[in-house]
Amino acid sequence: MRSTNPVLRNLPEKVANNGYEGGQTATLPGRAPEIDRNRPMTVDDVVTKTSITLGVIVAFAAVNFVIFLSGNVGLGSILTFVGAIGGFITTLVHAFRREFGSKTVTLIYAAFEGLFLGGFSLVVSGWFTAGGADAGLMIFQAILGTIGVFIGMLVIYRRGAIRVTPRFNRILTGLIFGVAIMALGNLLLAVFTGVSPLRDGGTMSIIFGVVCIVLAALSFLQDFDLADKLVRTGAPENAAWGVALGLAVTLVWLYTEILRLLSYFSDDR
Template sequence: MRSSNPVFSSLKETQRPQGQNPYGGYDNFGGVYQQNVAPQKAERPMTVDDVITKTGITLAVIIVFALVTFGVWLVSPGLGMILTLVGAIGGFITVLVSTFGKKYGSAAVTLIYAVFEGLFVGGISLLLSGFTVGNANAGGLIGQAVLGTVGVFIGMLFVYKTGAIKVTPKFNRILTGMMVGVLVLVLGNVVWALFTGGASPLRDGGIIAIIFSLFCIGLAAFSFLSDFDAADRLVREGAPSKMAWGVALGLAVTLVWLYTEILRLLSYFQNR
């Protein structure tokens, strides 16, 4: 199985005789089959309800810790900034652990990511909305970003369900290539800021920055198609129910990315 999302891309499609499940324990009809390997305890196959439940729990944890950062920032802006940086670095490391440490489907890894990402989301929301400099419309800006994120998610789910856009290996390769390109540009932007003390043209609120944000929003939106396809395959192939935690992590990564890009774009227009 391949996906543009780094969390899902750690999964490898397993070749198997027809009717057998690559994850062990169940065939396509829900029965237990015998493998030519040491017996394994059969696990309940993953369902769509599992995905919804685990994703809901993950997002709830993110929201709770985002509110924690909000509260801390009101009392101590310095500590709030530290929590935001810890969340950003911790979330990035957790995704790397999940991807390269073969921890896909770990509830602990997913929830740890949610904690870190909650700290980051809370802080970045305050910064991008202008709350820290007394912007009276900060709350409305954050609300618009949340609604925009939910709208894009629902829209792309509809696109996937209707089959308007097919997720193929070529689609995933192109999407992955574009995401790597964006990552390089973002890292370059960080280096620029460190050496110049100011934002690069990609993040200064100008025309180039607006175009770049729109491109990132589009890329995040299309990433949902890849995420939905990976989750759909896991359900159809009877993956163990614990794998729903991995799906939740992958969807949360894309949701947070989309939210921050929408909020950043709205902030550009707010400052004009």
């Protein structure tokens, strides 16, 4: 079953192609058992590696946050740009890797994305214009909203309230591609004309932001479903790093959209 998340999209095929059989290893007579470096992945592996990934993101976000607040806005802006480009390239590298799951790639992505989020959060929340207290509250609300949506979708998935079917995947994939095309068109329009109807805080921006939040939330269902399949099919423990990266991508998308939406209402006030 395919996912719209670029990191997790080909995950089931990669599991099949690598011939994972539950992580069994052979032991020669008269020799001590070898350590199984491809033991089956567990839910605990996913939780642990996702936590580590998110921890790295938060740490590097804090680093760029401090750089900005220390008055070095130029360096902070450069790191934010590098983080955005580096995070995007890293997800592409992981998506086209032959093997699924890499600790190195996942942590590199987390470092890049952390740098991006540190600067992005300050700028979008209006830290330098609205004041630190109001901006800090907005960032905190966006974090709480992201955590709340994540937990809510996990509960929905576990209870089977929304089933991840091939039809569900096709519809969600089409909608996300449509949103991506609209976002790209809006970016080009902003670059060449200075007009950004989907990000200017108007009514269309609010509607677009709500749609993106809903799609990001639904993407969690696909991520959970694919991770569940990996555990049940006996994928190796290292694959949990790929799951962690995929979940981090969706979490970052959701957080940025929630923060943007909150900033629109803040501007209205």
